[in-house]
Amino acid sequence: MTAVSATATEGSNTNYINCERGIWSWLTTVDHKRIALMYLFTLTLFFFAGGIAALAVRTELAFPGGQIMSADTYNRWFTAHGVIMIFLFIVPGIPAVMGNFLLPLMIGAYDVAFPKLNLLSLYVYWLGSLMALVSLGIHPVDTGWTFYAPYSIKTGSAVVWMTGAAFVLGFSSILTGLNFIVTIHKLRCPGMTWLRLPVFVWALYATSAIQVLATPVVGMTLMLLIFERAFGVCVFNPTCGGDPVLYEHFFWFYSHPVVYIMVLPAFGVIGEILPVFSRKPLFGYKAVVISSVGIAAVGFVVWAHHMLVSGISDFSAQFFSIATFLVAIPTAVKVFNWVSTMYKGSISFSTPMLYAMSFVFLFMIAGTTGIYLAAVAVDVFYHDTYFVVAHFHYTIQGGAVIGLIAALHYWFPKMFGRMYNDLVSRVAWFLVMLGFNLTFLPQFVLGMQGMPRRYYDYLPQFANLHLASTIGAYINAFGYSLAILNLFWAMAFSKKLAPKNPYDALGLEWRTQSPPIKDNFDVIPTVDDGPYAYGKPVATSH
């Protein structure tokens, strides 16, 4: 890609981090890059909090019988794990951190369309998080992160605080999505046509559409749940004529698309990393774009595959099963394109590349086990077993979280102007891979053998696999801790300064200073090609 105009001042020391000092300048900033960092620090905190909850759960399950907690306490720990990891960590996830940081850079803009709204979405996220913490402090919720009626109506735990928190957090998500859509439509630099956008931007666009359209539905649903508890209105409570399955329909109408909010940006990250470290153009750019939008669209009509055993009609079950098979197709298209990108490329195994290649492997497992669950006859057996738990951890952790870690390593030099310790990052990657697979591969087997989820105790025949899973969890935790601490240490203390473009990558973000100046560019750049022209110049139609 040949960018024609000048970008950031070479060799300048002033950047978005040191241009203004003091905590107030951070808390009231409208700079998308600073907002991204504040999201990053908060998200990291909650990742560790959710991880501690995971270790609590896995420790209890290490051996049969009660170990460290009662059944009731166990319910609260797995609920806390789910709620923290989903609403406070992975849903904001890549869009809040990497999207906020990179989107204006990638499209050649000074900032997002509504910078003050961006800051507001951060404040709203903090408010929602605080409400969740209040709930955990008062009387931790014991319903599971799904808050199914009627138990969520009857239980004495602080459901209103927690669902209120989720409602508020939903607003943060909506505002981010709205901001990104308008930004991508209105602030692309001259020459940046839609088909020259990096696939990460397309991923953010599809994700933002889901955020805007799906989140209000769960917001209203949780509001109705709050009204049920607070005012005795009757919508989901069967004792007065309400319908608890209706709750499930409304809840999953959002909560299925939300998994695409989690994973689509990760797909985008992988699409950015693989070409760079294969020194090859991304294979099938248009197919990747169409599949991103296709996943977002089809993802809206599969929700009841979470309800195949909830008493829905046979016809509904068949419809949602078939639709779920269909949504796997665009994802498979992506996997094909990723592998084809690497094929006959000149591969260099940097840490981001290790994570990206691991992503492809882990997501293959995630996707295919999803197909098992999509088949109604199989799901009747697997629903609410550890098979499901393993499947969604492969998608969310093996997919979205690995995508986030890959992104943080890949764009680290750009964000902080320094390099992290390479050897430590590789050791951490290895521990994460070992730990993650040791935790969750046994869980597929446990599920196939009938181990139910959300149970604090189990029959002795499941003991060995549970013990293996718990050991894996501790290794996983150690690996992530090492990876994250390595990055934070480098942020603060690394002396290895990063050049503008340490990987010789294409893409507008690599043409700015590392770290970028506050306004990203001295002058808005102009582009005349897409960002994937690696290797030999190839005559392409796009």
Add this chain to the structure above:
Amino acid sequence: MSHGEHASVLDDPQGPPHVHHMDPPTAYHAAKFGMWLFLATELLLFGVMFAAFAIFRWKYFEEFHKASKHLNWKLGAANTAVLLTSSYFAAMAVDHAQHGRNKKVLSSLLITIGCAVGFLVIKTIEYSEKYHHGYFPGGENFHEYKTFLPLYFCMTGIHALHVIIGMVLLGWVASLAAKNRFSERYYTPVEVGALYWHLVDLIWIYLFPLLYLVG
């Protein structure tokens, strides 16, 4: 359209505000697009309750039919007329703003807000009628018609909340008009505020027949 060149608040107190990263036409279109997207989220928010209503009406047709007869359709119709009038004056405010007639923007918006107050007064009358017959949340007859009254209060209550939000929003726009802020070069807040108000009106246009008439 707004074509303000090099306008800063100091140079041109009635021109578009200086936005560092967007030129005025882009800022105008971005603001409108942003509001349309937000309206889409509101539609989905209310859509949940409309869907719930449809499903329960199918399930409890008898009770819904009887309950609907208990609603005061005359007050509902009055509210419809009040909101339609308010929307008319909001649209007039936009036209006035586009021609720089700030005083008329202010008076139009004040009438709009006045109509909204009228709407809330009529709603309060309706709600107190319900309260006195025990049809209010917590009342003894609240579940007499299965889920009809719960949904009625959720839908009209959340709608009324949006009426209040709209009043605050338009009140802020009116305060700008009082300071002579708008001109043919800049009227974005009026247009964007009116868009929101029209949605609030539109939702009532669906609520009224569904709850009061179709029954």
